[in-house]
Amino acid sequence: MLAHETYARLTEALRQLFPESDVELVPTQTRGHAPAARANIGSGTSDLQFWIELLSNPSRANLIDAVTLLQSTHSGDCHRIPMLAATYLSPTKQAMLRDTQTAFLDFAGNAWIVTPGVHIDRRGFENSEKEPREQRDPFSDKASLVLRTLLSTQSPIGVRQIADVVDSTGETSLSPGYVSKVVQELERRGYAARREDRIVLKHGRELLEEWVIAYRRRTHIASREYFMPSPSAESLMPGIAEAFDRQGIDYVFAGHAGASLVDRYASFDVIDVYVRSLEDADLALAALGAHQVDRGGNVRVSLPYYRESAFYDRQAPGGAMKVASDVQLYLDLYDYPIRGREQAEHLYERRLRPLVERSDAL
Numbered sequence: 001m002l003a004h005e006t007y008a009r010l011t012e013a014l015r016q017l018f019p020e021s022d023v024e025l026v027p028t029q030t031r032g033h034a035p036a037a038r039a040n041i042g043s044g045t046s047d048l049q050f051w052i053e054l055l056s057n058p059s060r061a062n063l064i065d066a067v068t069l070l071q072s073t074h075s076g077d078c079h080r081i082p083m084l085a086a087t088y089l090s091p092t093k094q095a096m097l098r099d100t101q102t103a104f105l106d107f108a109g110n111a112w113i114v115t116p117g118v119h120i121d122r123r124g125f126e127n128s129e130k131e132p133r134e135q136r137d138p139f140s141d142k143a144s145l146v147l148r149t150l151l152s153t154q155s156p157i158g159v160r161q162i163a164d165v166v167d168s169t170g171e172t173s174l175s176p177g178y179v180s181k182v183v184q185e186l187e188r189r190g191y192a193a194r195r196e197d198r199i200v201l202k203h204g205r206e207l208l209e210e211w212v213i214a215y216r217r218r219t220h221i222a223s224r225e226y227f228m229p230s231p232s233a234e235s236l237m238p239g240i241a242e243a244f245d246r247q248g249i250d251y252v253f254a255g256h257a258g259a260s261l262v263d264r265y266a267s268f269d270v271i272d273v274y275v276r277s278l279e280d281a282d283l284a285l286a287a288l289g290a291h292q293v294d295r296g297g298n299v300r301v302s303l304p305y306y307r308e309s310a311f312y313d314r315q316a317p318g319g320a321m322k323v324a325s326d327v328q329l330y331l332d333l334y335d336y337p338i339r340g341r342e343q344a345e346h347l348y349e350r351r352l353r354p355l356v357e358r359s360d361a362l
Contacts (some may be wrong), residue, residue, distance in 0.1 A: 006054055008108050010085055014039055014050075017111055017120055039083075049116065050083045050103070052220060057203070058086040058093060060206035061190030067102050081115050088127040133139045136137045136185040140212040146176060146182040147211070148327055151355050152313050159183060172308045184275035204356035208330070215331045219307040224278055225297030226290040231269050233298045234260065240273065240299065241321040243284045250276045252314050252324040254304075255332050256343060261323050262315060265346040266339040270297065274311065274324065275306045 022042040041048040053066050063084070070082035083103040089110060097104045098112050105111040109125035137143060149162050157165070158177045167173045175235045181201055186192035191207045193200050195359060202206065230236045237257060244251045256268035275281045281301045282292070290299060304310035306328070313325040324332070330352060333344035348356070 010037060010052065010054065013107055014041065015106050016109070017105065048081060050081045052083045052085050052238045055084060055086045055190055058089055059189040060210055061203035063093060063096060064203055064206065065190055067097070067100050070102065087129065094123065122157050136181055138182055138185050141212050141309050143182045144306065144309045145172065145312055146179055148309060148312055148325065149197060150201050151327060156195060157201045158197045158199065169312065169313065182188055208356055212331060212334050216335055220305055221303040222278060223300055223302040224282065225283050225293050225295065226299040226301070227297045228288060228290045228299060230298070233269050236299065237271060237321060239288060240271065243288055244281070245285045247280065249280050249284055250311065252322045254324045254329065255336060258323040259329050259333060259343050259347055261317050261321055262326065263347055263350050266343045271299045273299070275301055278303060
């Protein structure tokens with residue numbers, strides 16, 4: 001959206017909030033590049049002045065940075081009311097801003113302004129506009145390899161190093177040009193920055209939360225359930241791993257089964273396994289006496305949505321059974337119906353927190 005269109009829509013949004021007042025909008029800039037404005041609202045009895053920052057991409061990271069900037073720039077000045085504006089703010093992001101006592105409005109009609117003499121709380125307006133297509137989805141299968149590499153390395157690395165790390169697995173490859181484009185999208189969303197020639201992740205916890213939301217919309221391509229007689233699902237895992245290894249089947253244990261091998265927290269009755277070929281897995285399991293069932297199975301074999309990256313950075317605790325990465329386990333467990341979130345948060349506290357929340361300050 002062009003700047004003059006944005007300012008025109010901002011003026012109209014303010015007039016809807018203050019229909020009996022004169023609205024004067026003065027375009028400015030913040031941080032040397034972000035569109036912003038000063039709004040003077042004249043009511044005849046008392047005037048209000050808002051200092052507004054407009055967010056073209058209100059990601060969680062950009063919201064946090066914008067709130068911090070507004071609070072540091074305008075704190076202590078009762079005559080300047082800091083405000084954020086965007087084309088649309090989701091209910092979750094609106095709640096986030098209310099929790100930080102930050103005034104906001106969006107062009108859909110949602111607004112929250114609480115200041116002496118003014119109390120505006122408008123909610124429930126949906127986005128009537130088509131969401132703009134992201135320049136590049138950093139949570140797609142291929143692009144997520146960049147995120148996974150940045151999270152798994154102990155210190156910031158450069159674009160070419162990221163490509164080299166992925167290439168070293170021998171399973172897939174990324175060009176430095178592709179990595180650079182993904183990093184640019186992460187920068188645009190406020191989740192990455194450059195320190196000399198290296199990439200630094202920012203707001204790691206918020207990044208992971210946004211990743212979970214994006215992953216929630218994705219589903220496994222196909223799954224098959226099997227039943228194998230056994231006193232417990234867990235006791236079947238060594239035999240399945242051995243059979244898959246013997247047949248050269250690429251696999252990783254996922255979900256609760258995978259988590260039980262790296263940091264067990266919850267019991268489970270179903271073994272989740274990711275494979276690249278359902279047919280190959282079917283033959284190997286049949287040789288173990290497994291029978292395919294429509295429901296009530298204790299082994300679930302799936303082709304993951306992430307056909308490549310679900311197998312990336314796999315683990316082999318004890319050197320035997322292969323397990324999905326901690327990041328992939330977290331994504332799968334977070335919305336798992338039975339004690340999944342408990343296991344996911346346990347995994348985060350015990351294994352992911354040092355990587356996600358490490359201090360790579362610029």
